[in-house]
Amino acid sequence: MEKVRIGIVGLGRLGKRHAYNLANLVPGAELRAACSPIQTELDWAGSELGVPKLYANFDDMLAQSDIDAVWIASSSVRHASQVLAALDRGLHVFTEKPMGVTLDECASIERAVAAHSAQVFLVGFVRRFDPSYRYAKELVDNGAIGTPFLVRSQTCDLDEYAEFQLEFVKTGGGIFLDMNVHDIDLVRWFIGSEIAQVHAVGGSYVHPGFAELGDADNTVCLATFENGAMAVLSASRTAFHGHDTHTEIVGSKGILKVGTTPRKNRVEIFDAHGARTDCVRDFYERFEEGFITEAREFVACIREGRAPDVSPRDGTAATRIGMAMTESYKKKITITL
Amino acid sequence: MEKVRIGIVGLGRLGKRHAYNLANLVPGAELRAACSPIQTELDWAGSELGVPKLYANFDDMLAQSDIDAVWIASSSVRHASQVLAALDRGLHVFTEKPMGVTLDECASIERAVAAHSAQVFLVGFVRRFDPSYRYAKELVDNGAIGTPFLVRSQTCDLDEYAEFQLEFVKTGGGIFLDMNVHDIDLVRWFIGSEIAQVHAVGGSYVHPGFAELGDADNTVCLATFENGAMAVLSASRTAFHGHDTHTEIVGSKGILKVGTTPRKNRVEIFDAHGARTDCVRDFYERFEEGFITEAREFVACIREGRAPDVSPRDGTAATRIGMAMTESYKKKITITL
């Protein structure tokens, strides 16, 4: 079977990791092209990964390169237009989250994916590919905890990244869209229903700068689903122990917890500080295996002619709910979707 | 120093345990009288604990017995009137929670306690006397986690008790007043501010009978404080692994978690079910040491002539907030206090 030839756009911090994975760790994939407006990033792709075709312009990559699929890791505001252009070219498309930054963008992509149903389209909800979350999902699907009716899910980043985030927030979507997007996807995935109502609160408890930008450094959102289930979605920019992604799924027969303690590895240290374990530092350390599995699944779907479990509808839902949470937080009201 | 002579009222399941503790495990205490409308309970107090004076009627115990203090473990609806009568007699008073079942009752008690300031008055918020919660409070007070701004606290009971609770709910206060009252006290204790707003949701996900009674078997409440802090208070009647009281205090420099896994003891079992630990079965098993410490603190306050840390204002707050949560849940609205 032929290898899937992939062109990546976006070679920033996360994009570089995707590129490395596609070039080295995905059987059946060939990273044939890379696109970035930054010349040093292109140089890196050429020299370190041996990517043969390098482009400063996305349209040039689509027009000139001999690729089967596009991997989009560019900045959020470009995702939708690049998805649409690539689908239009007949290419398979992976895009990092968010699928779109407006609901119009999301709707356009839903239509385009439907119109190109033979092409694989995958939004990068990486946690669905993490071994622990997959294991939890299998247990739930096998009835291990009965019917899930409450999911708590949180994303917490190291406090030392907060200063950098202060810059990023100016152009980003804010804490609910940037940090809770994965939690939104997870709670929908586990509950299997749509969120009907959100009520979000929060504040800038550690870094007043976020408040000055209309954002927050710690938030909690209470959500209810159409089927009556509940979710609690939290985000924090001020964790001191590490990157902490924790999800608890409560069902009618038992409970699953994923990642209660974000332990770095299997080492425990017993010394004058007590009994302790070091923690993972960032989302990439936590989800490294998920990122690789995600890429393998994308390629496998293409080679086997099947659709991924994640649909563009999931991408739209994440954006819509993240916006509703933001509105709830800013207006101090409950939002019904 | 003379022993503190105590009369207990209420010898139900929890009352019996209090009576045993007072009779055997509290230095400086003497359980001199017991009151219950049920003769077999009085017989038990006489024969098993050697309590010399036994009464079917509370007023008789106050009038005829030679006691310094009253320990109230009767049904919730009698707490307030018994507190007031005992204070009026010049006795020190311990009462199980809730302090009162209406805000009027609570207000009367606040006034009466203020008017009898030389008498010790203690509401049984037992978690404040649990060694782990005390340790957490000390760490917080010593600045170990900076300024707390978010507390999550939950109370979960074994599912096998749900059928019994179905009966109890008919006369009780419902899930928020009966189960979250301790969580309400804890979050106020750790945050050190008053709750300003609550938004509660929930449902009868496992036992429809609770819905028929206007109650729920699982709930979550999002609360905000006057100082801007947040709390998430959850309750469940449908835990399968054990009684699970878990509290997480998030501060500006770190996080404390109390009771993540409600392990029964220090034993771990490795067998065909994996690596596991048995869990505590009920609140008494979890808080046995707290109940004893609570009784010792009551007696110590009397002997040392000092006031407990818990005030009647705390008792009022628990009732008021529990009522607001109930209203929020029933009317599906956010309640501002």
Added chain:
Amino acid sequence: MEKVRIGIVGLGRLGKRHAYNLANLVPGAELRAACSPIQTELDWAGSELGVPKLYANFDDMLAQSDIDAVWIASSSVRHASQVLAALDRGLHVFTEKPMGVTLDECASIERAVAAHSAQVFLVGFVRRFDPSYRYAKELVDNGAIGTPFLVRSQTCDLDEYAEFQLEFVKTGGGIFLDMNVHDIDLVRWFIGSEIAQVHAVGGSYVHPGFAELGDADNTVCLATFENGAMAVLSASRTAFHGHDTHTEIVGSKGILKVGTTPRKNRVEIFDAHGARTDCVRDFYERFEEGFITEAREFVACIREGRAPDVSPRDGTAATRIGMAMTESYKKKITITL
């Protein structure tokens, strides 16, 4: 039923705790007499615990006091003679470990206990009364892990106590007799057979002073039982995280671990040091509940006219095996018992 009147001898650090427990926390017990050569200790017993009769001399206490039982917490070298004298007086006897410091002493006690079979005699193997060890024993007895064939058990003390131990070692029995005595009892209890052979190694890895005294600060002993089972007994004077008593029972169907992490309580701390828990500091903090249960069991045996599970034979075995381990370590040979 009459209370059991007890006289305690020895009011050092551990003796004081025993006295407090007997005076306050043991239903059915009355601490009527106390004996110590140190006047301030007797004063403490009188003023703090209200013990009515105080003696500087053990024989005086036996002769003059109106007691049913003696609780021996004096220095190890006095245990045997005091046990014999008390049994001879017709009293029930509890003695701290070691039962005797020579095998002759142990043999005398075995004979005396047999000759006074109506009197309760209990050696203070406190771990048998710890809730976690009791739970583990019940699980084993119920077949939860099949037939046990390997037990690992260790006792580790905080390094900061090592300097004090250096003094104590001069008159004590050495690391195997002083620290492993409880482990020896535990492995015999769980395996249910007698140790046939021991091979001990160790050294003074942190504090050379122990080597100068012919002792060690860390040791490991490999033992085999008459029934073919195995045990590993370890001791350390140089733990930095806390007092660490850990026992693992391996059976033909599963494994039990008691105390893998010596957590102080149910609090976990998440901060710049990672995810951690503080640990218990010393054996008393770890076994506080066991010491109380041990005293209650002694009194219950007296009141109910039954013999404790622990026999003088267990006391002899601990001394004999501890001596064999010491010999094995010093001579660098395997010792067959």
Added chain:
Amino acid sequence: MEKVRIGIVGLGRLGKRHAYNLANLVPGAELRAACSPIQTELDWAGSELGVPKLYANFDDMLAQSDIDAVWIASSSVRHASQVLAALDRGLHVFTEKPMGVTLDECASIERAVAAHSAQVFLVGFVRRFDPSYRYAKELVDNGAIGTPFLVRSQTCDLDEYAEFQLEFVKTGGGIFLDMNVHDIDLVRWFIGSEIAQVHAVGGSYVHPGFAELGDADNTVCLATFENGAMAVLSASRTAFHGHDTHTEIVGSKGILKVGTTPRKNRVEIFDAHGARTDCVRDFYERFEEGFITEAREFVACIREGRAPDVSPRDGTAATRIGMAMTESYKKKITITL
């Protein structure tokens, strides 16, 4: 930089995994040839991995294939001769453990490696490449626990594999050589000294068949080092919870534990069985990442012209000590090396 062309010999259960890793997950590697006496295994390598050159005979692969390195995953008795032949051909060599099954074989390899010092030679002590063990080693090397003086290390396999092992034992090296070889390497690695004496005990506690073959199903070995340090090495064929590789490194300032609970992933389950986690099933699941890292390190050493940390001397030591443990167990004596 050119890719390293590798030929693998041995396509059994573990060999297949090595082949998959080399073909797909090792940047800079090309799996160019495979050798197996079993045609279906060769077919698999050709069709699934796309290996271009397939051989039934090892010498043919050496003679005819255009390779830079050989990866030996054949049966233990062939390791040494294949290592020597490949070195002689000027190839880089990776060999699975054991390096040799006799001390003569080991000595020959040590000489050959010394004579071909420009060629990379690596013995597959996979645990050295496991992220947790590497992290522990870094901590030790950075002085986090002071000077290590005691290491406990155990290897336990699922009981359900015991029946298969009964067959394997007939031609294998027995429990000490087959299972403890990695533990031997680890304790030497962490202590940094040579083992001077071993005393091993054990038995067939669950499966009498092992005794009939002169082997055991559970063993413990107490070892001392030339520098005075100690080690306890255990093996079990009868674990019910999973594959359990656990190592504890005790130093003069603290303790590290690697893999206390062999958790399968980050999921915890709370249900009627208590609070639990599933465990890894076999060594490959536990060390999957280590196997990949090991292969990457081998290729990196070749490309960068440097020697691995593991030396043939380590391979010899593992065989020598495993033999001494076996002799100690069989003759019931202490063996001095």
